[in-house]
Amino acid sequence: MRLTILALTIAGATTALTPALADDIDGAIKARQGYYQIVKHNAGALFGMAKGDIDYDATKAKAHASNLEALANMTTSSMWPQGSSKADRPGITRALPVIWSTFPAIKDKHKAFADASATLASSAGDGLDKLRANIGALGASCKGCHETYRSKDF
Numbered sequence: 001m002r003l004t005i006l007a008l009t010i011a012g013a014t015t016a017l018t019p020a021l022a023d024d025i026d027g028a029i030k031a032r033q034g035y036y037q038i039v040k041h042n043a044g045a046l047f048g049m050a051k052g053d054i055d056y057d058a059t060k061a062k063a064h065a066s067n068l069e070a071l072a073n074m075t076t077s078s079m080w081p082q083g084s085s086k087a088d089r090p091g092i093t094r095a096l097p098v099i100w101s102t103f104p105a106i107k108d109k110h111k112a113f114a115d116a117s118a119t120l121a122s123s124a125g126d127g128l129d130k131l132r133a134n135i136g137a138l139g140a141s142c143k144g145c146h147e148t149y150r151s152k153d154f
Contacts, residue, residue, distance in 0.1 A: 025084050029093045032079035035071065042067045042136060046124060050135045062125030067123040072114035076151070085152050094151040106149060112141040 042064040048054035049061055083089075085097040099106055116137035123130040 012146050025081055025089070026092070028079045028081050029084050029089060029095075032076065032090070032095075033093070034041045035074070035076060035079065039071055042071070043142065046120065046131065046135060046138070049128065050132045056116050056128040056131065057123045057128070061131055064119070065117065065120035065124035068117040069114075071120065072117040091142055096149050096151055106145070109141070110148070111136070112144060116141045123141070 045054060045064045046061060049056045059105075060086075080099065082100060084093060084097050085099065086093050087097045116134070119134050120138060121133070123134050
């Protein structure tokens, strides 16, 4: 009788956790999508200044670059749980399953983003020429991940 009660309790707990785990994965996806929207907002302003689409403003350039540096230094591992790829959640995320099978390699890609962000944080406010000289590394770091780890569509 005790084993039956224990088995039913475990089965009930497992069933009760299943929606919570799904919510955690969907919440993680939403968190990382929000993270990348903030990256896009800050990088977009810097790219716009570098191209001349937005007037260069040293204070704003420094702020956007500093924001990117802070974002690059965030621990985001909780935003990347197993089961949160496009294959697992079609229509919700563009993250390709290869992310989870090549984990050490993606850390190098993130390091390129962190390095480019740090360089920009130290130079973006020092004039348009400095911004333009260093923005390419940021673009390359973004492209490096997008080409391998992100689908073009949902």
